[in-house]
Amino acid sequence: xxxxxxxxxxxxxxxxxxxxxxxxxxxxxxxxxxxxxxxxxxxxxxxxxxxxxxxxxxxxxxxxxxxxxxxxxxxxxxxxxxxxxxxxxxxxxxxxxxxxxxxxxxxxxxxxxxxxxxxxxxxxxxxxxxxxxxxxxxxxxxxxxxxxxxxxxxxxxxxxxxxxxxxxxxxxxxxxxxxxxxxxxxxxxxxxxxxxxxxxxxxxxxxxxxxxxxxxxxxxxxxxxxxxxxxxxxxxxxxxxxxxxxxxxxxxxxxxxxxxxxxxxxxxxxxxxxxxxxxxxxxxxxxxxxxxxxxxxxxxxxxxxxxxxxxxxxxxxxxxxxx
Amino acid sequence: xxxxxxxxxxxxxxxxxxxxxxxxxxxxxxxxxxxxxxxxxxxxxxxxxxxxxxxxxxxxxxxxxxxxxxxxxxxxxxxxxxxxxxxxxxxxxxxxxxxxxxxxxxxxxxxxxxxxxxxxxxxxxxxxxxxxxxxxxxxxxxxxxxxxxxxxxxxxxxxxxxxxxxxxxxxxxxxxxxxxxxxxxxxxxxxxxxxxxxxxxxxxxxxxxxxxxxxxxxxxxxxxxxxxxxxxxxxxxxxxxxxxxxxxxxxxxxxxxxxxxxxxxxxxxxxxxxxxxxxxxxxxxxxxxxxxxxxxxxxxxxxxxxxxxxxxxxxxxxxxxxxxxxxxxxxxxxxxxxxxxxxxxxxxxxxxxxxxxx
Numbered sequence: 001x002x003x004x005x006x007x008x009x010x011x012x013x014x015x016x017x018x019x020x021x022x023x024x025x026x027x028x029x030x031x032x033x034x035x036x037x038x039x040x041x042x043x044x045x046x047x048x049x050x051x052x053x054x055x056x057x058x059x060x061x062x063x064x065x066x067x068x069x070x071x072x073x074x075x076x077x078x079x080x081x082x083x084x085x086x087x088x089x090x091x092x093x094x095x096x097x098x099x100x101x102x103x104x105x106x107x108x109x110x111x112x113x114x115x116x117x118x119x120x121x122x123x124x125x126x127x128x129x130x131x132x133x134x135x136x137x138x139x140x141x142x143x144x145x146x147x148x149x150x151x152x153x154x155x156x157x158x159x160x161x162x163x164x165x166x167x168x169x170x171x172x173x174x175x176x177x178x179x180x181x182x183x184x185x186x187x188x189x190x191x192x193x194x195x196x197x198x199x200x201x202x203x204x205x206x207x208x209x210x211x212x213x214x215x216x217x218x219x220x221x222x223x224x225x226x227x228x229x230x231x232x233x234x235x236x237x238x239x240x241x242x243x244x245x246x247x248x249x250x251x252x253x254x255x256x257x258x259x260x261x262x263x264x265x266x267x268x269x270x271x272x273x274x275x276x277x278x279x280x281x282x283x284x285x286x287x288x289x290x291x292x293x294x295x296x297x298x299x300x301x302x303x304x305x306x307x308x309x310x311x312x313x314x315x316x317x318x319x320x321x322x323x
Numbered sequence: 324x325x326x327x328x329x330x331x332x333x334x335x336x337x338x339x340x341x342x343x344x345x346x347x348x349x350x351x352x353x354x355x356x357x358x359x360x361x362x363x364x365x366x367x368x369x370x371x372x373x374x375x376x377x378x379x380x381x382x383x384x385x386x387x388x389x390x391x392x393x394x395x396x397x398x399x400x401x402x403x404x405x406x407x408x409x410x411x412x413x414x415x416x417x418x419x420x421x422x423x424x425x426x427x428x429x430x431x432x433x434x435x436x437x438x439x440x441x442x443x444x445x446x447x448x449x450x451x452x453x454x455x456x457x458x459x460x461x462x463x464x465x466x467x468x469x470x471x472x473x474x475x476x477x478x479x480x481x482x483x484x485x486x487x488x489x490x491x492x493x494x495x496x497x498x499x500x501x502x503x504x505x506x507x508x509x510x511x512x513x514x515x516x517x518x519x520x521x522x523x524x525x526x527x528x529x530x531x532x533x534x535x536x537x538x539x540x541x542x543x544x545x546x547x548x549x550x551x552x553x554x555x556x557x558x559x560x561x562x563x564x565x566x567x568x569x570x571x572x573x574x575x576x577x578x579x580x581x582x583x584x585x586x587x588x589x590x591x592x593x594x595x596x597x598x599x600x601x602x603x604x605x606x607x608x609x610x611x612x613x614x615x616x617x618x619x620x621x622x623x624x625x626x627x628x629x630x631x632x633x634x635x636x637x638x639x640x641x642x643x644x645x646x647x648x649x650x651x652x653x654x655x656x657x658x659x660x661x662x663x664x665x666x667x668x669x670x671x672x673x674x675x676x677x678x679x680x681x
Contacts, residue, residue, distance in 0.1 A: 025473065050473065056503055061462050061496030068466020068480075071451070072401075074473070076466075088492065095456045096463060102658045104444040104452035105434040109661070140659050164661040193664070240664040 003180035009153035010040040010115070010171065012183060014077065017161050018048050021075060024161060027053040028062055028079030037081055038117060038176055063089035063114060067097050067166075070112040075161055083118035083170065084127045090135070097166040098141030113160045113167045118146075119211055119261050120293075120307050121174025125300035131210075131262040131293070136168050137239050137271070143167045144238040145192060148213040150181045152236060155190030163192060172210035192237045195245035201229025204317050205249040207272055208259040209235045212308060216259055219313035228321055238268055243275065250276050254285035255320040259308055264292035286323035289316045326531075327545055327577060330552035331610055335617035343395075343556040347620050353394050353551055354611050354621075355629060357386040360410030361608050362633045363419075364582075366641075367426060367440075371586045375645065376426045378440045382407050384549075384581030387607035388513045389483070390414060391554030392576070396481050396509070396562055401449045403464035403482040405457070406441055407513070411483070415448025419640035429647040435654035457518075458484060458491030461510070465497045468506040468565075479507045479565045481558070487518025489535065490526050498573070502539035507565035509558055510536075510573040513548065515580035520593035536573035548576030549607040552614070581606070652681065 004012065018024045026041060032054040035042030045052040055062050059080055066076040080086045086093075097110045120129040136144050145160055145167055147153040153171070160167040198213060199220050206216040213234040220230035231249045235241055250256045256276050258269035273288045291308045299306050330341045345353065364381040371379040382389055385407065393402060393411035402411055409422060421433055425443040428436035434444060434452075444452035454460060464482035471478035488494055489512060501508050512532045516523050529535060536543025544561075546553040554576055561572035579602035583590050615621030656663055656671045663671070675681065 025470075053504075056496075056499055058496045058499065060492055061465075061500045064459070064462025064493060064496065065466030065469060065500055068463040068468070069470040069473075070466075071463060072467040072470035072474075074470045091456060091459060092462065092493075095454050095459055099454070100452060101660070103434060103438050103442065103454070104446070104658075105437075106658045107433070107444050107446035108452050143660075240666055243665060 001183060001185045004150045004183045005177045005180050006147070006150050006153050006171065007038055007040050007176045009150040009183050010157060011042060011044070013154040013157040014041065014044060015047065016186070017158055018044065018051060023073065023075045024077060025051040025053070025069065025074055026077050026079065027055050027066060029055060029057055029081050031079050036079060038173065040115070041079065059085050059089040060092055063092040064096070066112050067092060067110050070110040071100070071108050075111055077113045077115060077161060080114060080116040082124070082128050083116045083132060084130045086116060093136070093142065093166070093168070094139050098139045101165065102141060109164055110166045111164050113157070113169050115169045115171060117173035117176070118170040119172050119174055120298055120303055121211065123300065123303060126297045129298040129303070131260065133170060133238060134262055134266060134268045137268050141165070142239065143192060144170070145236065146170045146172065146209040146238060147236065148172060148175070148210050148234050151183045151188070152190055152196070154183050155188045156192065156236060159189045159192050162189070170210065174211045175214065190236070193240045193242055195236055195242035196234045197231060197245070197249070198234050199230060199232040201231050201253070203228045203230060203253055204255040204257060204320050205231045205233060205253045206257050206259060206313065207233050207235060207246060207269070209238060210261070212259045212261055215308055215310055216313055218310040219317060222310060222314050223317045228317060230317065241272070246272065246275065247280055250280050251283045254283050256284070256288045257291060257313065257316045257320060258288065259291045259313055261293050261307060263295045264290060265295050267292055286320040289320055291316045327547045328553050328557055329547040329550050330556055331550045331614045335613040337552060337614065341553065341556055343552055343559060345552070345555065350615060350618070350620065353390065353555070354615055356390040356394065356410055356414050357551060357608050357611055358629060359413055359633050360386045360390060362630070363409055363637060366637050368586060370641070376440050377428070378586055379426070380407055380441045380585040381582045382410065384602065384607065385513055385515055385578045386410055387551035387611065388511070388548040388554050388576035388578050391551040392481060392483070392511045392558045392574070395555045395558035396479065399449065400479045400481060400562065401451065401464070401467055403451045403460045403480060404453055405460065405483045405485060405488065406453050406455060408483055409441070409443070412443055412445050412448065412450045415445055415450045417443065417445040417448055417450065419636055420643050421445070423637070423640045424644040424647070427644055427647070429644065430650050431644045431647040432650065435650040458488040458493035460484070461488070461493045461497035462500065465501045465506050465508055468501070468508040469504050472504070472507060477566050479509060479562050481509045481511060483511050483513060485518060486512065486514040486516065486523040486526050486532060487521070488512070489532055498535070498539040501571040502541050505568070505570035508571040509561040509565060510571060511558065512573065512575045513578055514575050515578045517580050517584070517594070519584045519588060531575060533573060533575040541571050541573070543573040543575065545575045545577060548578035549605040549610055551607060551611045578607070652678070
């Protein structure tokens with residue numbers, strides 16, 4: 001197959017799973033004839049006219065009815081056009097999808113994948129830029145997955161669709177079309193709960209997910225010019241996250257920088273920091289540092305200032321090395 | 324009240340124009356289901372007052388709407404309850420022992436004490452698990468019905484909610500999507516006039532709940548919810564229409580919550596007992612019993628025998644489950660996900676260590 005970007009990888013994963021399993025159905029706003037505002041579902045309605053549904057403009061309804069479909073035995077993959085619009089479906093996710101298996105003693109389950117583009121970088125301002133993964137990571141019963149490359153997007157999305165529990169699948173929209181990579185044709189899965197080591201180094205561990213993985217790779221490249229070698233750990237799954245990969249890296253380097261786009265306070269990076277502090281403090285040669293978004297709404301004009309970039313990550317690396 | 328569908332007339336007979344023509348056995352079975360719910364309520368409220376169960380939400384006054392609607396559906400149809408429908412679960416064959424064990428929340432509870440009392444589930448009877456969030460079950464029912472339609476299965480979903488539930492965003496979204504996709508759903512609004520302390524006139528400015536259906540492009544009908552046969556008649560028609568591809572229907576059952584919202588509620592704080600009296604005269608269990616008597620298929624001996632039978636069945640179930648121990652601590656950590664992920668496993672192991680291995 002020719003190399004694919006992230007949008008094409010989403011499309012390819014959906015198409016192949018829909019061919020393999022007729023229980024997989026898609027629903028969302030503008031996902032049919034229009035192929036989704038980012039074109040992730042382009043052409044799928046032609047191949048599966050009875051399994052791709054344009055819905056009324058109601059995120060709570062999209063998620064709520066998708067839960068009902070999953071209860072019935074389908075494998076719905078609802079799309080929320082921007083993560084910023086997911087909140088009217090928040091109650092459905094938290095109160096129904098995430099709790100169903102528990103509250104029914106396993107009698108009813110919700111095998112559903114909510115796909116949604118998240119994060120900044122497209123000049124979307126307050127309502128097309130948010131990274132609100134922490135709300136969902138705080139919800140027992142839900143899994144949260146964030147790919148950062150086209151092959152992972154395909155492999156993780158297919159694994160999520162086959163997973164027996166509800167999954168929130170966050171697509172980093174800034175890099176939807178930023179680059180292409182080889183994506184394995186046909187059967188390709190990436191297990192949930194496993195991180196990927198994107199770059200190896202002995203001095204500092206950088207932990208990230210989604211687009212921030214690429215920011216860390218840039219920073220690591222520049223750090224290498226100064227003689228500091230970084231591990232870049234792409235978490236890929238936030239719930240359940242890969243503790244072994246995190247501890248393995250930090251025990252080797254003794255320095256940890258956690259990088260995330262969301263507002264700093266109580267972001268998921270705070271959890272990673274706490275885990276490292278609880279379990280590996282004796283290995284640390286510097287304080288655990290966080291490079292994150294600010295505790296403000298996501299701004300429009302000053303977007304580039306708001307989002308963590310390689311400069312800020314490099315400054316944190318320098319601080320860790322100089323401690 | 325002139326627009327209400329009624330079957331049982333003031334003298335206890337059935338209006339032939341609207342009578343669903345149930346057989347003798349069906350009529351008795353329907354009455355039995357209503358009386359079982361009433362008896363269960365009385366016994367469980369008493370257990371709650373004695374401190375043996377933690378909470379209870381009675382259905383007194385709504386038995387015709389609850390049991391009648393479940394009775395009108397096919398067993399293969401799915402039921403999405405609000406949280407006041409034990410009679411519907413029992414119609415679906417849920418064993419009393421399972422239900423009462425759920426009230427105790429002990430090791431015999433099928434959901435291992437995870438939920439408050441009155442949040443039972445019974446998949447074998449297509450009876451969905453219950454959330455305490457008002458209205459959130461409505462889109463789920465629409466989605467399941469839509470899925471049945473996608474799969475070409477002849478399944479209809481019945482979803483219960485109250486007058487308070489019609490104020491939620493989920494009611495609007497669910498009704499709207501059901502209309503757009505012609506989902507085979509029967510929306511059953513049990514309009515019991517009160518959402519805890521707030522009367523229906525403060526929930527909506529529309530004259531009726533049923534008329535809201537027009538805004539979603541389908542039919543709404545209003546029935547006397549104290550009349551079980553009227554409920555059966557309306558719900559059965561709605562079920563058949565849905566199964567035949569005719570789309571959803573909103574059925575407003577006009578009832579009255581004769582008791583408190585729950586064992587934690589005191590209605591004398593907000594409503595005048597004088598308002599309740601006329602409704603008490605239309606007690607749905609009495610209305611149905613009078614009808615059976617008027618049909619000549621019921622008498623005081625049969626009534627006495629049935630009371631005894633239901634009372635004994637509940638006593639037996641309480642005795643069978645009450646002594647069970649609390650659920651094992653492990654049950655707090657299972658069924659969060661299909662397996663137990665590492666972080667939950669670790670939390671359980673840490674907890675056991677602090678508890679001396681238990």
